[in-house]
Amino acid sequence: FVVPSRVNPGTFYALPQSPQTLKQLLMVAGYDRYYQLARCFRDEDLRADRQPEFSQIDIEMSFVDEEVIFPIFEGMMKDVFKKILNVDIPAHFQRMDYDVAMRDYGVDKPDTRFELKLIELNKSFEGSEFNVFKGAIQTGGLIKGLPVKGAAEKFSRKDLDDYVKFVGAYGAKGLLWYKFAADGTVSGPAAKFLKPEETDRLKAQAGLSAGDLLFVIADQARVTNDALGSLRLKVGEKLGLIDKTKFNFLWVTGFPLLQYEPSDGRWYACHHPFTSPAPQDTEKLLSGKDLGSIRAAAYDLVLNGTEVAGGSLRIYNQKVQSAMFRALGLTDEEAKEKFGFFIEGLQYGTPPHGGMAFGMDRLVMILCGTDAIREVMAFPKTQRGQCLMSECPSGISPEQLAELHISLRPPKKAAE
Structure with missing residues (x-):
């Protein structure tokens, strides 16, 4: 200022x-x-x-x-x-x-009240033909997962769709999720692109078993960490994992x-x-x-x-x-x-x-x-930086501008 x-x-x-x-x-x-x-x-x-x-x-x-x-x-x-x-x-x-x-939580200010941690998955998807993973690896991006034990049936389809929109606010191009069933099958929007050996590597690396859920984001490192780190908090809140005491x-x-x-x-x-x-x-x-x-x-x-x-x-x-x-x-x-x-x-x-x-x-x-x-705070500002009580910031008179020896140039209007 x-x-x-x-x-x-x-x-x-x-x-x-x-x-x-x-x-x-x-x-x-x-x-x-x-x-x-x-x-x-x-x-x-x-x-x-x-x-x-x-x-x-x-x-x-x-x-x-x-x-x-x-x-x-x-x-x-x-x-x-x-x-x-x-x-x-x-x-x-x-x-x-x-x-x-950054590795375990995706953020530099982790909430350690619950144990949910992220895992890096680039090695698990080396050689993948799925364009999302293939593109991320070729461009030096980062693939990370958020494994959630026993949560395969705890999220509705609406919850999962809402999470896709949620990570989009952090710049993520998408969110993949995989549900691991007792019969060994895997379901999810991109499950058909998983090779058997990739499924085995995922299970081994993330410690996944029947009934577990895995969220995955593949993007540039900063986006992947921001989005998945924020999703971790949302999932922890949803499942009641955070001890508020x-x-x-x-x-x-x-x-x-x-x-x-x-x-x-x-x-x-x-x-x-x-x-x-x-x-x-x-x-x-x-x-x-x-x-x-x-x-x-x-x-x-x-x-x-x-x-x-x-x-x-x-x-x-x-x-x-x-x-x-x-x-x-x-x-x-x-x-x-x-x-x-x-x-x-x-x-x-x-x-x-x-x-x-x-x-x-x-x-x-x-x-x-x-x-x-x-x-x-008394008289806090809004998220637009405005004080609702005094209606500031506000304009000032031409006389005040002259006294301060300054002039205003209106912002250019955006092209229609």
Whole structure:
């Protein structure tokens, strides 16, 4: 979000997405510990657990690593849940590598209250003549399955058709399902394309037996994981597998540092551009080679499938920070124009430091037992980012525009 400055015509403020660079500069200035309830503003797509303005419990510390940071937040959560809900949670939380989370759950914030896991099936369908599987393998796609024990007769045809529409919202071109009967036969919309040896491999790999159901998606890796990971939650809800009395905390670590976006032809930071690479990958970043394999010293705290906090160790070396900006497609001149104050600060003996921020509204949402963040906020915005009470955002008068020294250009109408 940008705000025009009246006293400095032609210039704008950017509302803070987080106090990231400023809290890091406090570490440079010699403050060992920082704590703030920070108001943040993000102009991004809205969901049930997201609002354009929210509060963070924000912490930064110098001379720390994950083994110092994690126990602090584990203790904080243990205290909060005991005092608010009188619930005892473990002193230490489970940890899971990002690759494991994506492999088994299809998402980087898995709900571990139930055991339903995904399986990779590319090898099971090697040599398949079925165009869906053949095409996915030839184009470097991903075939994954969601085996559901004893569920072959628990879903109506309408349920299954609804699931096809459901995964379509995540970009999946389709959803296949297979029911395994006691007589050894397999039924489903694409069962006739299964060769006997493929059926045997499926049963062996997924541990399938009579009465089981298998959902399958074959698409590009991101689509397959998004769609099937979301379907896993829907199936778990349908079958009553999710224990709503549980509070399962999970640290997810080992995230990629960068993600390539083919449509833009450039790399993006998976967390933010101040996240440190894992120590063993620093040289890759400095050389600008093999960027997709670089891991980040980043971590998320997940509770029941919802990310409630995120953080990382930060870059504290000017050369590494400049290499990060270059990897993101910024020239040294562009980086200096945007972040010159921060880059200069890194010259003055910056200590190793790291931190974390809790989404306070999202945490309260979970404590209150609701899935909608709007339920715990006064005057929340709609999913279109509108405030129904004040009817904002709204237009402003020509006089106000003139005072701010700006003019409006109407958006071009879409071609009919």
